[in-house]
Amino acid sequence: MDKNLINELVSLLGKDNVLTSKEDKINYSYDATPDVQRYEPDVIVTPASKEDVIRLVKIAAKHKIPLVTRGAGTNLSGGTIPVDGGIVLSMLNLDRIIEVDSANLTATVEPGLVIQRLNEAAAAYGLIYPPDPGTVTTATMGGSVSECSGGLRGLKYGVTKDYVMGLEIVMPDGEVIHTGGKTVKNVSGYDLTKLFTGSEGTLGIITEIIVKLIPAPKFRRSMLVIFDNLDNAGKTIADIISNKVIPATLEIMDNVTIRTVENYSKIGLPVDAEAVLVIEVDGSIENVVLNEFETVKSICTGNGAVSVKLAESDADRDAIFAARRAALPALAQVKPTTILEDATVPRSRIPEMLKAIKTIGEKYKIRIGTFGHAGDGNLHPTILTDESDKEEMERVHKAIDEIFSTAINLGGTLSGEHGIGMAKSKYMEMQFGKSGMDVMKKIKQALDPDNIMNPGKVFWRG
Amino acid sequence: MTVYDSIDEVRDELLKCMKCGNCMEVCPVYIETKKEGSVARGKIRLIDALLNGDLDYTEGLEERIGLCLTCMACVAKCPCGVKVDKIIFGARAAIVKNRGLHPVKKAIFSVVKRPKLFNLGMIAGSKLQGLAFKKHVSVTGAHPRFPFGLDMRRIIPPLAAKPLRSQLPEVIKVPNPVKKAAFFTGCSMNFLYADAGLALVEVLKKNNVELTVPKEQHCCGMPLLAHGDAETVLQMAKSHVDIFSKLDVEHIITVCGSGGTMFQHHYVDMLKDDPEYAEKARRVADKIIDISDYIVTVIGLDESKLGTLNMTVTYHDPCHLNRGMGVKDSPRIILKKIPGLKFVEMKNADRCCGSAGSFSLTHYDLSMDIHRHKSDAIKATEADAVTTGCGSCIMQLADGMNRFNMNLPVYYTIQILAKSYEAKEMEKKQKS
Incomplete structure (x- = not known):
């Protein structure tokens, strides 16, 4: 990169906020994504204000x-x-x-804020910000809005896009726009808030976010249910919903995951079980919560659950959720490389998807543990492999291709909550067709004609 | 082959890291700097680049690998079980081999490894410290008068007039011994906090424990390991294994987490391929126990010996005591059992105080930025005193009191227990 340009950045932000060393370039060449190539930036900058961002974008646009x-x-x-x-x-x-507005049930935050800090601030008002991706204690609000992350409570509470009410965005030419606002009803013009949410940094830079907060539910009941038959687990999921109960959490783990979790943390899961469901109902009226809980319990028993373990105390609940939370760490310890996918299907197709993933694993002789958010159809087939084993990686890539085509054939989508980025862009046309991709490309070209905003993402380069 | 013989030995640990970034939540350094190069994930990537030939032994690498407290918070958090501390120690050793040891550190370490000279130096220091340090008004401590590699703003506690070990016989006999234990004093208790050592001896005497305090014991080597001088540490490890394995004792008591962790884990790890020492080091490691665990789990806390202390106390978990040796319950059990004493848990008690031994000397501002969270947490408890189980933390906590305008005394947990014993004696005297 041109030395004059670096000097320009230094005079704008100060020496400490412009990183150009080899070490820094290495440190910003990756993120948490496995099995993708790394690329080094020319420079890393750490702006401290919206004004910094505007000036940076203008410099980048000019050059x-x-x-x-x-x-x-x-x-x-x-x-x-x-x-x-x-x-x-x-x-x-x-x-x-910037503020927690308890009268309007909103919060206004800057993008670098860690999600958990918002939860802590909201808790003081008896409010919550429901989107809870697995990285809630490390990920930022800006990142999670840009990727539209989900979490364990998607079924009942929705995902990030259901909570973003307004955005301040620095556009690729350095102009600032404001979308949405604090009003619940807002149909003025195109819904740009939704367009930018999940746009993966390809259309502009978010500098301020207005989100919706909701009252914290006062009561909750949880259980862990074990099945020796996948279809019974699938039918249970369908029956719970058709009985008009929407659990806050409805998670599933398959046999490979159960075995791995048990081997890792010895919490007493039966290793021959075909599926485990973690279910939690919550709400602010105790009787309603208890009734829902009884309904779910009898559905589980009626569908041949081998065992239904009820949480009688907070410690019980913690133990149940610890089992679910141990899924990824446990799987991650098995082999050097852990590829976590998030192909998603309509929830009624979950049993089919689980069986298909199992068959794909057997066909390509690779180990796949599947767990995920059964209630919203968002599964995490997790491939346990070794990046340095070229031959196995070829089989892994074929298996991933097949997982995605299966998800789409079942009426699903490539990504429920992780985004497309560079990892899944080659499958985009499979889901949207050429005309669908053309519409997206036109939007991108109209807003970012020089393609300076996060190039090489979402759209496959071949 | 250990990581100290060859940095290639950390490859398997590096591979385990899936770059999830969970370490970002707990790394005290990253929380301050917010730069990828200062968190475990980033350092692991840099060492990976080094091993793959994408990066040399640069000054930038040395700087970043230096930015670690080895507080092991990331190790406890890591879903993949990456032993980050081992990677860091291995990398620092490799950096020293390739870039050499900083000349000031080299001079200091060459003295530390020769116990007699170190002893002599520290004794001379206690007599001459008035020349080098000017007394600080608000607390017991002093500012360095001359810049000899230490930060001029730092408060240094006064050296004990007489080191602890020179005040004690090698074997402290009791009339009817129920247990026999050895006592590894560590440098901070020996040279700085001798009073706490005397308190410990009193407590054990009253519990009929025969204590052996080997005269030849020396620095555990943690400061050297932290700075990459693994070669010297290996000699110290062998020497300590020799000294302590010849004693006829059931336990070896330690009073700081770092010393205990060295004996329990690092010596064993460093000597694992040495046919002469591997087994011996393991046997010594098996006898290592922190004083609070010794009191609670070995001899049992005798409540009839406890007198009333009317005070509110909070407890800071030293990183190496908690995550290194796994000791977190016993100090709290002791404190909570003392009549009259109100125990208040501070927020994030297990978070590093920012001292990390000499890290606080080489990175003073950052160390104090990290410490600010600790001093805020202490303030919020409204306690009258802070207790902990590591000399290095005590030094940092005392310095933090000065820096953030607080005035609480800082004690080892064992000192509070000794005070409670004394209070009981007084109560008995008053009755009779």
């Missing part, structure tokens, strides 16, 4: 330099890898909570 916006770098789709080099904007210094 047509790629800009890759980064929060904590915990995404799983290669979303923050600077494929074309250029400038990485680390947004972690823009981390203020």
Whole structure:
């Protein structure tokens, strides 16, 4: 990168906020995504204000330099890898909570804020911000809005896009726009808030976020249910919903995951079980919660559950959720490389999807543990492999291709909550067709004609 | 082959890291700097680049690998079980081999490894410290007068007039011994906090424990290991294994987490391929026990010996005591059992105080930024005193009191127990 340009950045932000060493370039060449190529940026900058961001974007626009916006770098789709080099904007210094507005049930925050900090601030008002991705204690608000992350409570409470009410965005030419706002009803013009949410940093840079908060549910009941037959587990999921109960959490783990979790943390899961469901109902009226709980319990028993373990105390609940939370760590310890996918299907197709994944694993002789958010159809087939084993990786890639085509054939989608980035862009046309991709490309070209915003993402380059 | 013989030995640990970034939540350094190069994931990637030939032994690498407290918070958090501390120690050793040891550190370490000279130096230091340090008004401590590699703002506690070990016989006999234990004093208790050592001896005497305090014992080597001088540490490890394995004792009591962790884990690890020492080191390691665990789990806390202490106390978990040796319950059990004493848990008690031994000397500002969270947490408890189980933390906590305008005394947990014993004696005297 041109030395004058670096000097320009230094005079704008100060020496400490412009990183150009080899070590720094290595440190911003990756994120949490496995099995993708790393690319080094030319420079990393750490702006401290919206004004900094505007000036940076204007410099980049003038010189047509790629800009890759980064929060904590915990995404799983290669979303923050600077494929074309250029400038990485680390947004972690823009981390203020501007306000918690308890009258309007909103919060306004800066993008570098860690999600958990918002939860802590909201808790003081008896409110919660429901989206809870697995990285809630490390990921930033800006990153999770850009990737539209989900979490364990998607079924009942929705995902990030259901909570983003308004955004402030620095556009690729340095102009600032405001979308949405604090009003629940808002149909003025195109819904740009939804367009930018989940746009993976390819359309502009978020500098402020208004989110919806909701009252914290006062009561909850949890259980862990064991099945020796996958179809029974699948039928249970369908029956719970058709009986008009929407659990806050409805998670599933398959046999490979159960075995691995049991081997890892010895919590007494039966290793021959075909499926485990973790279910929690919650709400603010105790009787309603208890009734729902009884309904779920009898559905489980009626569908041939081998055992239904009820949480009688907070400690019981913690133990049940610890089993679910141990899924990824346990699987991750088995082999050096852990590839976590998030193909998603309509929830009624979950048993079919689980069986298909099992067959694919057997066909390509690879180990896949599947767990995930059964209630919203979002599964995490987790491939346990070794990046250095070229031959196995070929089989892994074929298996991934087949997992995605299966998900789409079942009426599902490539990604429920991780985003497309560089990891899944080659499958996009399979889901949207050429005309669907053309519409997206036109939007991208109209807003970012020089393609400086996170280039090489979402759209497959071949 | 250990990681100290060859950095290639950390390859398997590096491979385990899946770059999830969970370490970002707990790394005290990253929380301050917010830079990828200062968190475990980032350092692991840099060492990976080094092993793959994408990066040399650069100054930038040395700087970043230096930015670690080895507080092991990331190790406890890591879903993949990556032993980050081992990677860091291995990398520092490799950096020293390739870039050499900083000349000031080299001079200091060459003295530390020769116990007699170190002893002599520290004794001379206690007599001459007035020349080198000027007294600080608010707390018991002093500022360095001359810049000899230490930060001028730092408060250094006064050296004990007489080191602990020179005040004690090698074997402390009791009339009817129920247990026999050895006592590894560590440098901070020997040279700085001798009073706490005397308190410990009193407590054990009253419990009929025969204590052996080997005269030849020396520095555990943690400061050297932390700075990459693994070669010297290996000699110290062998020497300590020799000294302690010849004693006829059931336990070896330690009073700081770092010393205990060295004996329990690092010596064993460093000597694992040495045919002469491997087994011996393991046997010594098996006898290592922190004083609070010794009191609670070996001799049992005798409540009839406890007198009333009307005070509110909070407890700071030293990183190496908690995550290194796994001791977190016993100090709290002791404190909670003392009549009259109100125990208040501080927020994030297990978070590093920022001292990390000499890290606080080489990175003073960052160390104090990290410590600010600790001093805020202490303030919020409204306690009258802070207790902990590591000399290095005590030094940092005392310095933090000065820095953040607080005035609480800082004690080893064993000192509080000794005070409670004394209170009981007083109660008995008053009755009779």
